[in-house]
Amino acid sequence: MLNPRQVMDTYYLDVRSMLLEIAATLDRHDAAAEGEAAAVARDDPRRQKIEQALRFLAAGGSRDDRTEQLLLHFSEEPVAT
Amino acid sequence: MFIVQPHYHAISRTTQDYERMAAAGVVAVAEPAFWAGFDRLYPETFIDYFRQISEFEPTRAAQYGIRHFCWVAVNPKEAENPALSRAVLAKMPEFFEKPTVLGVGETGLHKSTRNEIEIFEAQVDLAVRHDQLLLVHTPHLADKLYGTKRILEVLKNFRLNPDKVWIDHVEEHTIRMVKEAGYWLGFTLYPITKCSPRRAVDMLERYGWERTLINSSADWGPSDPATLHDCIFDFRRRGHTLQEAIEVFHNNPVRYLGQNPKFDLPLIQVETREAGLLASP
Structure with a gap:
């Protein structure tokens, strides 16, 4: 490493x-x-998703799960039909 | 460097891929059955496709010294047609007897619909009854988290040997649940979607490389077999040794795929003739 x-x-x-x-x-x-x-x-919800992600990254601090948190942020449950 | 490319859709690629992969050290590829870019209407179309990847592709790859193996399955997108899927499943056992067919794959989920789950369960059952390896596709992008959880729930209902199951396309938000379930897992490297070469190395460093397979994939969409080599480059650039690279990119695929004796490549150990050379990565 x-x-x-x-x-x-x-x-x-x-x-x-x-x-x-x-x-x-x-x-x-x-x-x-x-x-x-x-x-x-x-x-546009995609623009909002991007801006929320940027605010999360800008929060700073020491952590090692930013990638995981962004993937969770971009995840969706299926819509019931 | 000796490399096994464990997830490669040759049917959608040109022969130039084989030439470049051979030049870059790829010695074997494994081709899961997948979506053809359009929804097929007839079981016979699948059967001819299985013939192509089990009979013709090994000859094309052999021109470049690459061993070609494959899997057969109905992919999750086309599982939306259960009648068609069941007709194809009925013919799959004939292909398990072919000399380069390794198991059932890639099955799994795409949108996690009721039909997809029904056909996924039928293919897991088929793999168990015929003692085949099982390659499971997890959904793309926003659907991955939910779909991966559903896949693990479905698999829990079967008496499976986890050694024989490979859950593919995991990312940072799904890796722990797959590892904890005890299955093999795969990272799939794409220019834009799924996982990048560097993130794959991050996950190797964080979670270890046991039971882990790395593939570039290569299909109809924007994809690049050389992302696997980008990953190897980044792995080595971070100071990991040649033997460690061989463990990840050659020996791990041999360990998993070699559970089917048709995949008969040997494990590789690097040795040098002069003392001290191995100390240098």
């Missing part, structure tokens, strides 16, 4: 790139939403 410095040395630039992709996608979504479409876009 890598030590903490090696983890950052190895993966920092990749994480930076992934964060920029998230930022660019949110910018793209906002830019595409104008007028009435803006409210609809804000209410």
Whole structure:
């Protein structure tokens, strides 16, 4: 296993790139939403899911289950028919 | 490096895959039966598909020195048609006799509907009655957590040897429940969905690699057999030795699949002729 410095040395630039992709996608979504479409876009449950996930990641602290928690966040029970 | 690719859908790939996998050290692949990209209408279409993966694909792979094995099953998506599924199940035992067929798979759940569960149970029963290995697909994305729990509930109702059961496509939110149930588990590496090569190595480091299989999969959708090699690269980059990589990416598949004597690849142990070389990873 890598030590903490090696983890950052190895993966920092990749994480930076992934964060920029998230930022660019949110910018793209906002830019595409104008007028009435803006409210609809804000209410898109997928956008809300993403923003909730980002707030969870931004909470900071030391933990080792962020991936598991995000997967639970994106999980759904089947709708009864 | 010697690599076994334990979950590979050759039928949806070009021969170039075999060439590149062979060049990168893949010595064997195992091809579960799966969805054809459309819902089939006739049992005979499945039978011809089983013939293709059990008779033709081994010859295509052999051109590149790769051993090809396969599984037969009705996949969960097409299990929505129980009459069709039962007609196919009736023919599956004939294929258990073929020299490269390893067991029943991939069965499991997709949307966890009543029909899917009925046909999943019928295939588990078939595997038990014919003493076959069992490969279980867990659902995608948002459906995975619920579907994996339902699969484990269904399996509890059978007198199964957990050594013979492989629950595939586990992720961080489903790995513990599968490990605790005592089954083999699989990580499936995709460019976007399921698991990434790095997350797979994270889980290996956190939970150990006993009873664990790693596959890139490769199917009709965006998928890449080389994700398995990306995973090996990251595993080695983190300081794990060559022998440890062989344990995960070759010997573990041999341990699981080799429970069927048709899968006759040997376990591999790295030795060097000069003392000290093994100390370097």
